[in-house]
Amino acid sequence: MKVLVMVFHPNMEESVVNKAFAKKVNDEPYVTFRDMYKEYPDEAIDVEKEQRLLEEHDRIVFQFPLYWYSSPPLLKKWLDHVLLYGWAYGTNGTALHGKEFMVAISAGALEEAYQAGGSNHYSISELLKPFQATSNFIGTTYLPPYVFYQAGSTEESVLAEGAEQYREHIFKSFK
Template identity: 50%
Template sequence: MSTLVIVVHPDLAESRINKRWMQELKKQSSVTVHNLYEVYPDEQINVAHEQKLLEQHDRIVLQFPFYWYSSPPLLKKWLDKVLTYGWAYGSEGGKLQGKELLIALSAASVEENYQHGGRNRYTIEELLRPFEATGHMIGVKLLPYFVQYGAATLTDEQLEQSALKYAQAVIS
């Protein structure tokens, strides 16, 4: 199975976890790592190129830090530009039909904060509903989310364990 991991982090150099995850994935021969902020520093997305990349892979992973209960802005722009009517969905669309989609995110806050009654009031699953709805619209099989809570306070050992666990989730 070929996997495309779309990394979307506006300051990857300063990210311990997303940078480490990306390094671990680059060791996998069946994985293509595609860093949107590196490829599009001007945020001018080449839609045809992105659609071709998606068509060439069986599994798509969206990897990003969870900012203000959502994704970084370039991912939203990418979704809006790339997943077009007549290509990703609609009567002439369906190019991603049957592919797998994995959402992988790092959350600075601890898991207890993402519970009913917790500091953030909602679960990660509830907050990620727009991604679930998008997946349904384009006909992909949504895999269980991969979430690393407490990313801001991970020890080096926990970071390494997270990277290995993440790579396993991506390739299995």
């Protein structure tokens, strides 16, 4: 199985968490790792290249920090430009059918904040519903997300453990 990990972080060099996670999977066999803001600093997405990469991989992972209860802007633009009618959905749009899809996010608050009654009022599962709906719409199997909480104030040992859990999560049920 080939895994495509796409990191959408506009300040990757400053991100302690996302850099640690990227480093943990970057050299894994069968992984194609891409820093999407580095790949597209001008946001001019090469649609054919992106579609070809998706077709060549079995598991697709979007790694990103939770931004205002959603994704960074380049990820939204990438979805709009790459997952086209006739290719990813609609008439003859079956290019991704049967592939696996997963999100891996870092969230700044404690886990307790992401639940009914918590300071954010909604669970991570609820906040990620648009990604699950997208997965369903394009015919991929939505795998459980990986979530790393309290990303802004993490001790080195907690970060190392989280990075290892991230790596294990990506390769869970690896065929």
